[in-house]
Amino acid sequence: MHPHDHVPAAGPPLLTVVAVVALAAGAAAYAAGLRAARTRSPWAARRTLPWYAGLACAGAATVGPLVDASRSSFTAHMAGHVLLGMLAPLLLVLAAPVSLLLRALPPVRARRVTAALRSPVARVVGHPVVAGLLDACGLWVLYTTGLFHLAHTSASVGLVVHAHVLLAGWLFTASLVGPDPHPHRASFRVRATVLVVFVAAHSVLAKWVYAHPPEGVSPADARAGAQLMYYAGDAVDVALMVLLVAGWYAASRPRALTPACVREHPGLA
């Protein structure tokens, strides 16, 4: 069975249709939020740009040539996986969509959103341990069982897998870092530990895939894809670590006068 054999399809694939609709909705929703909140203080471009860059990454992984290539090449599949599950989530989190939503909504409805964020369900699902397990276990199941092969032969399973990779990656990233309000943000120590364990699990999985190619993948292709997963994953993971520790750095700034402070502003002493 060669999934890349040309099969005349009746219309565009399911994944393409759903992805185009979801990406267009995401682009329109953010633009509508900007428009609704335009009378308030200016919204920084360093928030807007990551949103559209994140949608572009998710689009590259779900629509177009990379998707076609990933039917026959595991390495192309892995490039899409890093874009959809790691880089797109990081960019979408940096765009602060929840903050924009709260600015755009009338106060009564905005309070409903914050109440939902404070709810016990949000507390559990948004905890880094839960979000990290959702993300990492999904990946382990995908690459160590027959699910990978099934995702390439069944359109609906493929769609669910793509959605899970993006949403679990997004949830996990948001549980660790980002400018959005997070009423139950775990402590720095917990988040740092979870991130280190996640990075370890990700790199072990890459080496596992290197040694045990998923069904239908040639050893050479699996090795190239596994190394891409390892090194490109590292790049995004180091960015996550920088953001996480930068959050600690900002939160632990000295509040009393220090020698450096006095040196720079002699008038204070």
Place this chain on the structure above:
Amino acid sequence: MSAHPTNGAARDDSAGHDRRTVLSGVLFGAGIAASIIDLFVFHLGLQWHHFYDLSTTQVALAADGVFHAVGWFVTVWGLFLLADVRRRTEVSWPRWVGAVVAGVGGFQLLDGVLNHKILGIHQIRYGVDLLVYDVVWIGTAVVALVVGLVLLRRARPARPGASRSA
């Protein structure tokens, strides 16, 4: 963790800043040894290390993953700790450099003994007589560790009370 300086506790602060300078250097040194030196020198440059030599036990593979993740994290954390010391006080650069050298040596020693010899995660190079490589690796690690510790000792801050008794 976050000892906020107050004007009445300058002596405690300077000891805390010194501890944090040393911690930053050791973490950064161990981190670059684990992540950057290993990646750029032995994997990409010399190509002695293999991505994965397929002979590793699963426990060793998991240990390697943890080493890898902790290596990157302490590199980043060490640099932010340095920035933190720098915004609070003057950084003693000789002391920090000594700590970095000791951190590199300490990690290389751990890598050479624990990872290469005890866990057997990977070897330094394949298809060669390993003894000379192991001796050079562990020997340079010990030298770096000793040099780092000497540098640290020479850059020790003056004993509290001697310089700040006024």
